[in-house]
Amino acid sequence: MNTTRLEVISAVVGVVTATPMQAQEMSRAENILLGTAAAIIASAVVALAGVVLRFVIRPLYRRFTYGGIDLAGQWASVATAHGADYSYTITLRQVGHDLKGTASIKKAIGGVTEYNDTFGIKGVTWEGFVSLTLKSLDAKRLSFATALFMIEDRGGKLAGHWAYRSGRTNQVEAEPITLVRER
Numbered sequence: 001m002n003t004t005r006l007e008v009i010s011a012v013v014g015v016v017t018a019t020p021m022q023a024q025e026m027s028r029a030e031n032i033l034l035g036t037a038a039a040i041i042a043s044a045v046v047a048l049a050g051v052v053l054r055f056v057i058r059p060l061y062r063r064f065t066y067g068g069i070d071l072a073g074q075w076a077s078v079a080t081a082h083g084a085d086y087s088y089t090i091t092l093r094q095v096g097h098d099l100k101g102t103a104s105i106k107k108a109i110g111g112v113t114e115y116n117d118t119f120g121i122k123g124v125t126w127e128g129f130v131s132l133t134l135k136s137l138d139a140k141r142l143s144f145a146t147a148l149f150m151i152e153d154r155g156g157k158l159a160g161h162w163a164y165r166s167g168r169t170n171q172v173e174a175e176p177i178t179l180v181r182e183r
Contacts, residue, residue: 059095069155070094071125075179082168084109090121090132090179099123103134117143125151130158143167147177156181 026034072094079086085108092101103119123132128151136143142165149160163174 063095065096068097068125069151071099071130071151071155071158074182075158076182077177077179079175079177081175084114088177088179092121092123094125097124097126099125099130099132102137117141119143119145123147130160132162134162149179 072092075090075092077088079088087106087108088103090101090103092099094100099121100123101121103121104116105119106116107114118137119134120137121132121134123130125131130147130149130151132147132149134145134147145162145164147160147162149158151157152159158179159176160178161174161176163172165171166173
């Protein structure tokens with residue numbers, strides 16, 4: 001089937017010109033080139049629509065339809081264990097049930113900071129509980145933890161436990177932790 005340039009232009013633009021144009025046969029190379037260009041443009045439009053759906057429409061829908069507690073904000077805790085002082089700061093962002101954010105864990109012995117690690121957080125909230133997974137952002141320092149909290153004090157406190165690979169013993173250890181909402 002031979003397609004003329006006028007037919008291709010009319011199909012793409014969606015209009016038929018009022019003045020007749022000289023129709024010219026398109027070569028096989030021109031057909032392939034136009035077909036390839038159309039496929040690339042169509043693929044880009046579909047990919048862009050997927051990105052808009054995933055990162056704009058779905059989060060907006062979740063924000064408008066989610067009726068649960070808002071856990072977004074900064075949470076903190078301090079503790080003393082194994083002869084060291086620890087401070088934990090967690091910042092959460094929330095879209096529906098999904099949680100993301102960062103955490104900072106500082107360990108000091110005798111007032112001297114031994115380490116200060118930053119973690120990426122992914123998690124969920126469901127039925128009054130929060131599950132978080134922390135993974136170190138520094139690829140040179142492998143560290144991760146998993147936490148399960150119960151929401152208490154009308155959303156002002158997260159109380160639970162977390163399990164982690166101990167740098168001291170290189171074993172899985174767990175301890176209780178309570179985070180209090182700062183803002």
